[in-house]
Amino acid sequence: MFAGLREKLQAARDRLGSSLQAAAASQEPEGQAAQQAAAPGPVQEDRPDEGRPAPASASTGFVDKVRVLIRDRELIVSERDVADALSELEMTLLESDVALPATDAIIAGVRKNLVGKHRKIGESVDALVLGALKSALLEVLGSGFDLGGYIRTHDRPVKILFTGVNGTGKTTTVAKIGAYLKGQGFTVVIGAGDTYRAGAIEQIGVHAGRLGIKVIQHQEGADPSAVLFDTVQYASSHKIDVVLADTAGRFHTKANLMNQLDKIKRVMKPDLIVYVDEAVAGNDAVTRASEFNRTIGADAVVLTKADMDSRGGAAISIAHTIGKPLMFIGTGQAYTDIIPFEPAKVVDELLEGGA
Ligand SMILES: Nc1nc2c(ncn2[C@@H]2O[C@H](COP(=O)(O)OP(=O)(O)OP(=O)(O)O)[C@@H](O)[C@H]2O)c(=O)[nH]1
Ligand SMILES: [Mg+2]
Numbered sequence: 001m002f003a004g005l006r007e008k009l010q011a012a013r014d015r016l017g018s019s020l021q022a023a024a025a026s027q028e029p030e031g032q033a034a035q036q037a038a039a040p041g042p043v044q045e046d047r048p049d050e051g052r053p054a055p056a057s058a059s060t061g062f063v064d065k066v067r068v069l070i071r072d073r074e075l076i077v078s079e080r081d082v083a084d085a086l087s088e089l090e091m092t093l094l095e096s097d098v099a100l101p102a103t104d105a106i107i108a109g110v111r112k113n114l115v116g117k118h119r120k121i122g123e124s125v126d127a128l129v130l131g132a133l134k135s136a137l138l139e140v141l142g143s144g145f146d147l148g149g150y151i152r153t154h155d156r157p158v159k160i161l162f163t164g165v166n167g168t169g170k171t172t173t174v175a176k177i178g179a180y181l182k183g184q185g186f187t188v189v190i191g192a193g194d195t196y197r198a199g200a201i202e203q204i205g206v207h208a209g210r211l212g213i214k215v216i217q218h219q220e221g222a223d224p225s226a227v228l229f230d231t232v233q234y235a236s237s238h239k240i241d242v243v244l245a246d247t248a249g250r251f252h253t254k255a256n257l258m259n260q261l262d263k264i265k266r267v268m269k270p271d272l273i274v275y276v277d278e279a280v281a282g283n284d285a286v287t288r289a290s291e292f293n294r295t296i297g298a299d300a301v302v303l304t305k306a307d308m309d310s311r312g313g314a315a316i317s318i319a320h321t322i323g324k325p326l327m328f329i330g331t332g333q334a335y336t337d338i339i340p341f342e343p344a345k346v347v348d349e350l351l352e353g354g355a
Contacts, residue, residue, distance in 0.1 A: 002312030097282035097313025109136025141343035142319035157235035161270035166249030169304030175207035191231030192217035304330030
């Protein structure tokens, strides 16, 4: 997942690290930089003999990647020290389809975290860079969305309406989330709200049958509002925890279809509107999410097909751009191929994960 972005961010981490090492070396008293570069040695205690040369430690060769340590004095990083590395990072993010406002926010965050004075005994510049990148990315990624927690703290049935453009994975996501919630001990009913596309009712019926989830359906061509109204009624009378409402794919530019969605909204009164798009669509997914959020509203986002997305730009930008959390990521075609979006995990994986 997002392998291309991971590789580029790890290269950016190294590049920023080298810039800071150079800055640190230039601030060392004569001769100290060379010795530190040769033998970083163990962490030193804060001692009054500032500026003493680092000991020629017996641990030479024990660290293969040479790292300058910020020892018992300050490292002062200027804007100039990181300017080139930051503009390379900016290009990297834009090339990875990270939206411009999100890119700007990440660069500003890294700059804020790096430029200035640092005085952490024994911290390597790499740890400093890693911390700066992590907190900048986390700020942009937002908080995620704990669906189980939401359901537990709201009146039942919790009604969730899924929207989005054609073919992005709405129906599959409804099935996957149904399986996920069942696994968490909730009861679920699905409303077959796509009465428009031929085969759509059968498709959701097959998923629901395999998963042992009740599905409420009408005939092809029926009013989807009526189907979803019935689904909510069923859930209320059977004390079902969650209603998952599938809908037909539509573009926000199709006024009649958006009016239909508006009617669905008025009739079923969803607690959550979830916008589904595919991670592989990159910036297009972010733009479409903004439009849906503006026209019909969105409370959270699911990005599907992350297994096919190397660039990762949509996943990085979508929450920051539309101001709504990314809730799940779809990672394949199986029912279990869905993971709650946990920003801290994603950031660790991007900055520290292996190939
Ligand atoms: N690789 C991969 N494929 C996915 C994922 N999610 C959905 N798909 C596939 O994407 C295709 C379209 O999925 P659907 O769930 O039918 O999409 P939809 O948005 O409901 O489509 P419409 O109802 O026609 O608008 C199917 O072949 C799914 O198996 C995912 O996370 N990864
Ligand atoms: Mg569908």
